[in-house]
Amino acid sequence: MNTRLPPEFFLRDVLDVAPELIGKKLVRCFPDGSIEKYMITEVEAYRGIEDLACHASKGRTPRTEVMFGEGGTVYVYLIYGQYWLLNLVTGSEGDASAVLIRCIEGFPGPGRVGRELQLDKSFYGESLITSQRIWVEDAEPVPEIRTSKRIGIEYSGEWADKLWRFYL
DNA sequence: AAGACGATCCTG
DNA sequence: AGGATCGTCTTT
Numbered sequence: 001m002n003t004r005l006p007p008e009f010f011l012r013d014v015l016d017v018a019p020e021l022i023g024k025k026l027v028r029c030f031p032d033g034s035i036e037k038y039m040i041t042e043v044e045a046y047r048g049i050e051d052l053a054c055h056a057s058k059g060r061t062p063r064t065e066v067m068f069g070e071g072g073t074v075y076v077y078l079i080y081g082q083y084w085l086l087n088l089v090t091g092s093e094g095d096a097s098a099v100l101i102r103c104i105e106g107f108p109g110p111g112r113v114g115r116e117l118q119l120d121k122s123f124y125g126e127s128l129i130t131s132q133r134i135w136v137e138d139a140e141p142v143p144e145i146r147t148s149k150r151i152g153i154e155y156s157g158e159w160a161d162k163l164w165r166f167y168l
Numbered sequence: 169a170a171g172a173c174g175a176t177c178c179t180g
Numbered sequence: 181a182g183g184a185t186c187g188t189c190t191t192t
Contacts, residue, residue, distance in 0.1 A: 044175070046175075053175070054175090058189080061188080061189080077187085078174095078185095078186070079187095080177080080186080081174090081184075081186035081187070083176055083177075085175065087175090109176070109177070110175070110176070111176045112176090112177075121187095151175070152174085152176080155174095
């Protein structure tokens with residue numbers, strides 16, 4: 001409890017990591033020094049270059065670069081010119097997988113998560129292992145985790161049918 | 169250089 | 181139902 005998740009937690013298949021993130025505490029130390037801890041309540045797994053819903057399927061670019069690295073880092077990107085969406089990179093170098101944090105307690109919706117956490121471009125590539133402003137801590141296991149199809153990726157064909165959304 | 173679009177949210 | 185808003189990628 002109150003223990004920062006170690007590298008090993010993230011260095012696994014995204015489909016193992018994603019459901020285990022449900023119930024964990026996302027910790028944010030704000031610029032004013034205040035610290036808030038939010039329970040993670042909804043995530044989605046994006047799994048490598050084959051997953052057409054995963055940005056990494058577009059290839060290795062300045063934007064997707066961090067996903068191709070080793071797990072345990074932050075991947076943020078701006079959507080619709082308005083919201084910074086938070087992702088946690090998982091797996092070994094080259095896996096190009098990440099977990100989208102869709103909801104935290106009190107803040108339903110990936111855009112609202114980024115707004116609450118005051119994310120911006122500077123979080124791109126941040127280490128969840130050494131960062132002093134964002135990380136994840138262990139927590140009591142949650143009783144029941146539900147699954148469904150991922151949201152907003154109808155363009156990805158068969159990949160849209162994967163039950164890779166996990167929530168309380 | 170210009171155009172299209174998006175893992176969203178808010179308003180009416 | 182439609183607009184906001186801009187970085188990234190694609191096309192010229």
